[in-house]
Amino acid sequence: MSSENKHAKKSLYLKVRNYFTTGLLVLMPTAVTIWVLVFFFRMFDGILGRLYTRLFEFLGYERTYIPGLGALTLAVIITLFGYFVRFYVGRKFFELWEKLINRLPFLSKVYIATRQLSDVFKSSAKMNMGKPVMVEYPRRGIYSIGYITNERTTHFSEKAGKRVIGVYLPTTPNPTSGMLVYVPENEIITLDIASEDLMKLIVSAGFVGPDEATVVPKTP
Numbered sequence: 001m002s003s004e005n006k007h008a009k010k011s012l013y014l015k016v017r018n019y020f021t022t023g024l025l026v027l028m029p030t031a032v033t034i035w036v037l038v039f040f041f042r043m044f045d046g047i048l049g050r051l052y053t054r055l056f057e058f059l060g061y062e063r064t065y066i067p068g069l070g071a072l073t074l075a076v077i078i079t080l081f082g083y084f085v086r087f088y089v090g091r092k093f094f095e096l097w098e099k100l101i102n103r104l105p106f107l108s109k110v111y112i113a114t115r116q117l118s119d120v121f122k123s124s125a126k127m128n129m130g131k132p133v134m135v136e137y138p139r140r141g142i143y144s145i146g147y148i149t150n151e152r153t154t155h156f157s158e159k160a161g162k163r164v165i166g167v168y169l170p171t172t173p174n175p176t177s178g179m180l181v182y183v184p185e186n187e188i189i190t191l192d193i194a195s196e197d198l199m200k201l202i203v204s205a206g207f208v209g210p211d212e213a214t215v216v217p218k219t220p
Contacts, residue, residue: 045071132191
């Protein structure tokens with residue numbers, strides 16, 4: 001076999017390998033997402049689905065399992081519970097439930113950890129409305145990222161002798177804590193990314209960065 005044929009086969013092998021690797025990396029997030037959705041659907045559907053199966057068997061129906069009926073019922077129950085805790089009686093009931101859980105040695109630690117994680121994501125969603133920016137903090141040459149939270153700063157601007165803007169700098173990985181700083185307007189660097197992507201960057205401690213496909217184009 002000539003050297004040209006060997007080189008052509010090697011080149012073809014490298015191309016096929018690169019195409020396979022690219023296809024795998026592109027399809028993997030979709031495959032994992034589908035797997036997670038199917039997993040949780042089966043889990044949620046099975047919680048009440050078995051009760052429906054026994055009920056239908058007791059009533060004498062031939063078809064005892066209806067896919068999705070358990071998951072739909074569970075979704076309705078969760079929605080009704082969310083509506084219930086918005087009222088005074090519901091909040092009091094939830095407070096009593098938390099006090100009971102906190103008295104249990106092992107379950108209290110699991111519940112508190114899960115509750116804190118839930119609060120982080122809930123607060124993160126609320127903070128996605130600010131404009132993503134970058135400022136030099138805590139010293140020159142080091143940049144921190146955050147959100148513009150207040151542009152009506154006449155009082156502070158007059159005291160500082162220049163136009164300043166309020167910027168919230170969340171901490172990693174818990175964005176519910178952070179600090180409010182007032183930065184001169186001309187020293188604020190606007191980031192052309194979605195606020196959701198910036199929040200992902202903060203929560204993941206920089207491991208999940210903004211994707212180029214979600215970069216917000218600059219306005220002319």
